[in-house]
Amino acid sequence: MRVRRGACHGRAPALLLALAVGGAAQGGEAPPLVDFTGTGSDYLVQFLVPGADFLSIHGLTFDRDDHLLVGSVMGQAIYTVDTRSGEATQLVGPPRGCADDLEFGPDGSLVWTSILTGEVFVRRPDGSISVLADNLPGANSVAFRDDGRLFVTQVLWGDALWELDPAGKHPPRRVASDLGGLNGFDFDGAGHLYGPLIYQGVVVRIDVETGAVSTVASGFGLPVAVNFDSRGQLYVADSKLGRIVRVDVTSGEQTLVATVDTAIDNLAFDAHDRLYITNMVDNAVYAVNTRTGATRTVTRSRLSVPGGxxxxxxxxxxxxxxxxxxxxxxxxxxxxxxxxxxxxxxxxxxxxxxxxxxxxxxxxxxxxxxxxxxxxxxxxxxxxxxxxxxxxxxxxxxxxxxxxxxxxxxxxxxxxxxxxxxxxxxxxxxxxxxxxxxxxxxxxxxxxxxxxxxxxxxxxxxxxxxxxxxxxxxxxxxxxxxxxxxxxxxxxxxxxxxxxxxxxxxxxxxxxxxxxxxxxxxxxxxxxxxxxxxxxxxxxxxxxxxxxxxxxxxxx
Known part of the structure; x- marks a missing residue:
């Protein structure tokens, strides 16, 4: 390719020199070609620590199209997050979006718990949002059974397991109370509830008809959530020890899956059994390889809830x-x-x-x-x-x-x-x-x-x-x-x-x-x-x- 050399050729070095030294003319001083002083300001405002989309991250779930949704308690918002790029889009904003945990029902309705206000919200497939239950201080975790029955727990400012009417027509039914902090729970294919008792360091099975509790596994530092994959294997997040373990629900035997940073908040599987966890200190979502224990950062920030x-x-x-x-x-x-x-x-x-x-x-x-x-x-x-x-x-x-x-x-x-x-x-x-x-x-x-x-x-x-x-x-x-x-x-x-x-x-x-x-x-x-x-x-x-x-x- 031939390049025509015109009259401009050779002037670039002179321009750069003028920019560098301020530009001098024959016979005396000349003003610079470009004034770098700007317009000036009394104060310079900068980001010392850059920000993030989220003001804390907690619950997470996937919709039927395998889109990841995460909930922010202090940000009072629910977001969809691209699991590859980490880009986030707000789905529900404050004040109704306060979501410590969230779950989709069989009809596509999204239900979440507002731990700060003691309310449980539902977003119907048509986009309408309403309150399913209130006066539940510490409303914390939520899950549907395969048959569509809906359950929530209270933790921190309460300690109970409730069944809610997904249609919102009947009052809540208390299944059990004083459990010891039943946090993120899940159901197996037979309809049995499994979940961690955070104050006791155990994972239990609960009969939702009678409220009877039996211990499945113990020896955890602070178990905060459990989830089943599509093969019926139970995974437990230990927030205190920074561990993901797989538990045999029959024998209670535990197998280490991954070691991660402490302060795990919740976990969820996508449709391909890929595991994702949230971390409230790191304001992060991580993808966890359940075969190798390797983790990949989906999104993370240096601050979580910056205050005083x-x-x-x-x-x-x-x-x-x-x-x-x-x-x-x-x-x-x-x-x-x-x-x-x-x-x-x-x-x-x-x-x-x-x-x-x-x-x-x-x-x-x-x-x-x-x-x-x-x-x-x-x-x-x-x-x-x-x-x-x-x-x-x-x-x-x-x-x-x-x-x-x-x-x-x-x-x-x-x-x-x-x-x-x-x-x-x-x-x-x-x-x-x-x-x-x-x-x-x-x-x-x-x-x-x-x-x-x-x-x-x-x-x-x-x-x-x-x-x-x-x-x-x-x-x-x-x-x-x-x-x-x-x-x-x-x-x-x-x-x-x-x-x-x-x-x-x-x-x-x-x-x-x-x-x-x-x-x-x-x-x-x-x-x-x-x-x-x-x-x-x-x-x-x-x-x-x-x-x-x-x-x-x-x-x-």
Missing amino acids: LDVVTVDGVDQVYLGDLFAFRRIDGDSGAVHVVRRGIRDPMAWPMAVNVQGDLIVTASWFTDAVEVYDRVQDTSRAVYHDLADPVDAVLLANGDVLVAEQGHGRLLRISGAAPGTRTVVAEGLPGLAAMRPAGADAVYVSDVLGGALLRIDLASGARQVVAGGLDHPEGFDVAPDGSIVLAEVGRQRVVRIDPRSGQVEAIARNLALGYPGAKGTPAGYIQTGVGVGAGGDIYVSSDRTTALYKITAQ
């Missing part, structure tokens, strides 16, 4: 401690590398959703577990865990060792004695919109009020409150910057602002951020806290619940 966070600067590098619900993570503020401090199921922890770093200690709070934990980040040990709380959305450690809890369920600030944890004193009440909290010196705290639209300063001795800034739209997480200003996520306007605590003046820092996932019925007003932290150098870190990501905002 705080920052400590070590050797000039910000370290972001993030409450990711199913894991407690530390993120390098320069590289974005994500380190697991505590991994759910594998490690004991209080399932953090809010974080305050105070010296060597970190205080986390979780309304999901109604617990507050004090963690020593240097010794890598838990100092104390406090229970019997009503939706604790944040907590801070006081100078004398007491813990102050933002107890949203009672709309109050509660002081727990470090020396005598049973001694609890109300500091302030009438605060139903509590969302986040930070120390404001030794004698006060700042709190954000999502319902009142304000940032408040509350005196610890008197409980008196002062409005630092009002007129805010759904203020959530915030932090006190090195200069004393307060950087806050104004979720209702999807922006981050800087507040002068003396004048209350509000200045926008970053706009159009993916903040503010809609909350589930019966959960705290702030739902998943949009966390904000500021490093020693002024860099700002913000969690994104809408994209399961972490922003970094830098002054220019």
Whole structure:
């Protein structure tokens, strides 16, 4: 092929040189051909940790055309997922899509359990959605028998097995209660129910007519789900040990199939007996080769449910401690590398959703577990865990060792004695919109009020409150910057602002951020806290619940 060399030939090097050195003309200086300074901005917004389609992954199933569907509890959504590419498409969104487990019936209806709201939903073949049952706290697992009979269980906030009318015309029938946490279960071809009792570490068979229970296999760390393949072989997922095993239902003999990461949530077979599992810490779906034990990642992200966070600067590098619900993570503020401090199921922890770093200690709070934990980040040990709380959305450690809890369920600030944890004193009440909290010196705290639209300063001795800034739209997480200003996520306007605590003046820092996932019925007003932290150098870190990501905002 001949190429015609025209007048342009030879000019490219000159252009590249001009771009590189700024372009000089004979007889003096000339402006560069291209101005690389741009238009400028006060702040640069970047993703330090990229996001994902899902805000946690739990149940999974296949439809009659072998399409994979997965359920997200915190994301309150159901998705179809391409098992080759990992691409996801939302089928049912919030709030009705909250699915801890999901299953197709013989007529093509999709049924799922909403563990957060205690409801069971059905999506008919025509696309209509309705409630099959409610008032079932902890509605967890669901399965159809081959004859079309439908069963669900309660776990965590209940402990029972129920039969439901698929048509929704008759009330639920309780089959058995106080089982020990019957989780993901399945039926064999003869109609016998098999499932794991998570609190007892066994797999059992249950007669759904009488409720009689018999043990099939034991010796599991935390069995969370079972499934039969097309040949009638039973597979068990052990979340604590990170194992998939095959169980002979007659003898109870176990055969190791695969070793995987801990925190498996559920499993399902496609029409070709290919096994898929979900992992709630990894926010992942994996394909498991049942012959070799090899796994293939279908989809996975570095975060799962990013919420409250705080920052400590070590050797000039910000370290972001993030409450990711199913894991407690530390993120390098320069590289974005994500380190697991505590991994759910594998490690004991209080399932953090809010974080305050105070010296060597970190205080986390979780309304999901109604617990507050004090963690020593240097010794890598838990100092104390406090229970019997009503939706604790944040907590801070006081100078004398007491813990102050933002107890949203009672709309109050509660002081727990470090020396005598049973001694609890109300500091302030009438605060139903509590969302986040930070120390404001030794004698006060700042709190954000999502319902009142304000940032408040509350005196610890008197409980008196002062409005630092009002007129805010759904203020959530915030932090006190090195200069004393307060950087806050104004979720209702999807922006981050800087507040002068003396004048209350509000200045926008970053706009159009993916903040503010809609909350589930019966959960705290702030739902998943949009966390904000500021490093020693002024860099700002913000969690994104809408994209399961972490922003970094830098002054220019």
